[in-house]
Amino acid sequence: MSNSDNTYQTSGFVRDNIVKIVDDKGSLYGTGFFMEIHDEIFCITCHHCIYELEEIFFEKDNRKYPCQWIETYSDMRQDISVLKPKENPIPVKPLKYNLQMLPELKVFLWGFSSKDLSHFPSGSPVENGVLSQDYITFYWPEQKFNGHNQWNLKPKLTVNVYQFNGKFDLGFSGSPVCYDGNKKVIGIFTAKDNDYGYVISIETLLSKFNKNDLLNSFPNKDIKNILEKGNKYYYNMEFEKAIPLYDEIIKDFNYLSALSNKGRSNVQLRKIKEGIEIFNLVLSIDPNFISALIGMGTALYYSGKNEEAIKWYDKALAINPNNDQAMTGKGLTLYHSGKNEEAIKWYDKTLAINPNYIIALNNKGRALGILGKHEEAIEW
Numbered sequence: 192m193s194n195s196d197n198t199y200q201t202s203g204f205v206r207d208n209i210v211k212i213v214d215d216k217g218s219l220y221g222t223g224f225f226m227e228i229h230d231e232i233f234c235i236t237c238h239h240c241i242y243e244l245e246e247i248f249f250e251k252d253n254r255k256y257p258c259q260w261i262e263t264y265s266d267m268r269q270d271i272s273v274l275k276p277k278e279n280p281i282p283v284k285p286l287k288y289n290l291q292m293l294p295e296l297k298v299f300l301w302g303f304s305s306k307d308l309s310h311f312p313s314g315s316p317v318e319n320g321v322l323s324q325d326y327i328t329f330y331w332p333e334q335k336f337n338g339h340n341q342w343n344l345k346p347k348l349t350v351n352v353y354q355f356n357g358k359f360d361l362g363f364s365g366s367p368v369c370y371d372g373n374k375k376v377i378g379i380f381t382a383k384d385n386d387y388g389y390v391i392s393i394e395t396l397l398s399k400f401n402k403n404d405l406l407n408s409f410p411n412k413d414i415k416n417i418l419e420k421g422n423k424y425y426y427n428m429e430f431e432k433a434i435p436l437y438d439e440i441i442k443d444f445n446y447l448s449a450l451s452n453k454g455r456s457n458v459q460l461r462k463i464k465e466g467i468e469i470f471n472l473v474l475s476i477d478p479n480f481i482s483a484l485i486g487m488g489t490a491l492y493y494s495g496k497n498e499e500a501i502k503w504y505d506k507a508l509a510i511n512p513n514n515d516q517a518m519t520g521k522g523l524t525l526y527h528s529g530k531n532e533e534a535i536k537w538y539d540k541t542l543a544i545n546p547n548y549i550i551a552l553n554n555k556g557r558a559l560g561i562l563g564k565h566e567e568a569i570e571w
Contacts (some may be wrong), residue, residue, distance in 0.1 A: 236365035302366030320355035430456035
């Protein structure tokens with residue numbers, strides 16, 4: 192499977208291609224997944240998942256496959272182990288991966304929980320976590336194991352990681368962490384505490400694989416700062432300034448938030464056709480990307496196509512019934528369709544979640560005024 196194209200893989204594809212990391216008796220030690228790098232297929236997992244093993248196996252569909260530890264590409268001080276299956280063919284396809292991990296986006300992972308065997312052999316999902324804004328340094332003390340293999344060492348771990356929230360069980364270590372947009376791998380789940388999971392970035396993994404060919408193929412841009420600047424202009428309603436910044440980073444198709452915000456900026460500038468073209472592109476990558484669904488509803492509302500607009504808001508609400516932007520957009524569209532009683536119901540739903548949502552507050556007052564409920568309208 193080529194990694195260079197801009198298509199996406201489904202979460203089901205990710206689920207079907209994770210494997211268990213086990214010992215010779217089949218006891219679970221973690222999760223692994225496969226990537227193709229330089230025309231070779233490797234199994235990726237965490238080093239702490241294998242350091243106690245005399246022999247390393249991955250298991251798929253109740254069959255164990257022996258693996259060789261590849262020291263050249265592994266980095267036990269950063270909790271990364273790269274394995275090579277000793278048998279071919281292997282029963283999974285390699286996962287696509289991104290060349291850079293970007294902060295503050297939704298991610299998901301699939302892994303094997305040692306606490307919940309009912310999910311075998313398919314694994315368990317952890318979805319819709321959001322990566323932290325910045326790296327933190329994750330420490331793990333040295334641990335001793337009386338083995339005779341090269342991989343039986345476990346030195347002190349010092350690695351830069353991102354955090355994200357979720358319910359993680361033992362066994363998830365080594366799971367592929369993927370963006371919610373195109374589902375490409377952007378990191379490895381390494382460990383958890385009571386509040387967070389920790390993710391080793393794809394750059395850290397790839398740094399052991401011929402850095403010049405891989406990492407340097409990605410543009411040398413400070414993507415995080417570009418996005419923050421673009422979003423600052425967007426939320427200040429300076430859309431003409433936001434669009435060029437989004438253009439700098441949307442070539443990475445994982446960055447659907449930038450692409451969608453570019454579309455919404457165009458819509459606010461009443462460049463409806465351009466906005467709809469962008470939303471169609473986003474939704475061709477991820478049909479459930481809520482920001483684009485709402486943007487499409489807004490574009491159609493501004494075009495006077497109220498019934499069509501409501502259908503798009505309903506699509507967003509079917510995914511997240513508590514999305515205040517979709518609720519308010521639907522209420523505003525109903526208001527401009529003359530359906531003030533229905534509009535007020537949707538404004539009330541918005542305000543139950545976000546009491547300070549100014550658009551809902553203002554438009555509820557207007558709807559009440561049109562209905563002759565002037566005393567109530569004054570309160571709003």
